[in-house]
Amino acid sequence: MTVQDVITILNDYAPLHYAEDFDNTGLLVGDATSKVSGVLVTLDTLEAVVDEAIENNCNLIVSFHPIIFSGLKNLTGKTYVERTVQKAIKNDISIFAIHTALDNSWNGVNAKICDVLGLQNRKILVPKSQTIQKLTTYVPSSNTELVRNALFETGAGTIGNYSHCSFTTEGQGSFKGEDGSTPKVGKIGELHFETESQLSVTFPKHLQANILRTLFNSHPYEEVAYEITTLENSHQQLGMGMIGEITEAVSEKEFLSTVKSKFKTGCVKHSALTNKTIKKVAVLGGSGSFAIKAAKAQGADAFVSADFKYHDFFQAENQILLCDVGHYESEQYTKDLLVAILTKKITNFAVVLSQTNTNPISYF
Known part of the structure; x- marks a missing residue:
């Protein structure tokens, strides 16, 4: 198979047409016609991940986040982005990023989060227009x-x-x-x-x-x-975030405990407790503050996402429990999803789940 063959599999699953305009998805480094010896799947592409690809004889890295987000004006090795790209080029390793195309997919990032939390009766939280x-x-x-x-x-x-x-x-x-x-x-x-x-x-x-x-x-x-x-x-099966229901309503503290355990996070930042039970839950992998209003409008009891700023928590207004589990933590299961997509279609070479922890945040 060629790099393009692998890209086609992923594009059929989560078309790049539906990536957000600000994003940088697709083949970022490499030649689409190159034959693939192996695929390494990661959340982020860093130098250590390129080293891991070399060790595993993988000449294609499928990354959730794009290592090149804005334009590169030079490649001198001064930044971690430049060093990563340089190392990939020197070792003939291609890099493909899927990011918000998978965010917007019905069976993408947020569906995986729903699986982790056991949410049923799902629908898109913020349906995508112009599609x-x-x-x-x-x-x-x-x-x-x-x-x-x-x-x-x-x-x-x-x-x-x-x-x-x-x-x-x-x-x-x-x-x-x-x-x-x-x-x-x-x-x-x-x-x-x-x-x-x-x-x-x-x-x-x-x-x-x-x-x-x-x-x-x-x-x-x-x-x-x-x-x-x-x-x-709006396309009701395309868009950011999802909302669904857990099987049985639980207390807020029980819900927070479950979220902390499921997402293996050092802490869960949350808004003030509302003294209500949690049944309807909205989720959005990555930075999700823009969807707080949508979660409230759809009657969610809790909203699990990441990167909430200080003033974002005021938007809870005793109507919803806002839960910030961390950016990496909210998207960590995306690697498993991508491996599952590829292994169903590819049998003639290895699809490797990266073991490199690319989370830049530590907890003390």
Whole structure:
């Protein structure tokens, strides 16, 4: 397998199209055509992780966080980022980062946190917008079913928990083939009228190239008229964070004790106790203060995330228990998730779980 083959597996699971605009996902170092001897999976790519890859004969590092986040103006080895990149290049090791693409995935970072806490009846905490598109095209009525079914097979017609969604209206189209054209119906130089269907289907935006390829291959016309628009609907299975329910309500102190144990953290910073039981829980791996309002709006009793600042805790307002478990701690199980994704698809070389603890924070 090549580096690109591994990237394709991960991109199919968590499309990079849905990474946040501020992020830097994808292949950061290396050649996509290189053959892979082994994959090392890590949360962060540091010099020690590159050393670990060398020791394990892994020439591809799959990292959750990107080692290159903002632009590098030089590679002189002055910073840990530059030294890491230099060492990877010297040893022909590629580095791929998935970050917020996996954050936004239905079966990604936050689903793994839900697994750890045993949350049921899950839904996305902050659904992602600008991810659903609509294709509208015009097809001879006799070919409408064929084109529609071909688009469905490619993944069109999905929205939320529904599939095979389309809308069709009948009308009359007109055209005149000019010199150089080869019309399927009608004659060159003659105005032709054809009974046509206006066919519309929705689809997730990462499928756009495949959807258009299918449209062109299944449509009978030489020139295919179509338009693509982006819908205002939020994607209910894409977005940041999740909210679900634990099996039985517990006291706040019991919940905090469970969280501390499950996330193996030195401490859990939390807002004032509300003297309420905990049943509905929101989670968000990494920095999650931006989702406090969403967690409150959806009636969460507790919100487990990280990187809350001093004033963020005031937002609890005795309505919710805010739990900061630490950035690394909230995302630590992501490595296991990535290993599971890859080992299901790869059998001809090793997928290694990094044993390097990349947490930059220590507890005294």
